[in-house]
Amino acid sequence: PDHDVMTYRVAVLGAQGVGKSALISQFMTSECINAYDRQRDIPKEQSVSIMLNGEESELQFIYVGGVKELEKDPSFAALVMMYSVVDKASFQKVEQDLQRMQEHGLLRNRAVIMVANKVDLARSRAISTQDGKCLACTYKAKFIEISVGINHNVDELLVGILTQIRIKASLT
């Protein structure tokens, strides 16, 4: 039955071109999710239903332009901060956004997941794994390297987002 399915809103942030829409499209076709109920058509929001540890949850992914939007909307359970490992400016944007969010208290009581995409483009890499890990560690964020292009770690990310949300929810 539908009534005990928890729904969580997940904000997705990142510079243009890092792969946000590619990622969410990939989530929609992921093997670890159930088919989403198309009757509940929510414009501009994309939802996936996940069965994890015998419990179903729904994640709603919403593109968020920046810190201001988050201040107006406190309903997000998780923040996905995405950059591309071949785009140094996109990494710097994550760095700036995290700093501003910290200053505005927006990281508290939320799962924060830093996602480094496009690891398939190894020869063009501009941001090392270590640099990513260091930044994530500074803000107590989870860190994962993925490639939407070759479907590397995409299911793991989806499960990781829900796991972090459940951990935070159990603490508050």
Ligand code: GDP
């Ligand atoms: P958005 O602006 O953040 O939504 O980025 P898009 O999802 O539109 O992706 C921008 C471009 O990067 C597209 O051409 C994607 O096909 C490409 N792209 C996304 N993920 C990957 C990846 O993991 N590897 C490679 N090589 N290209 C990717």
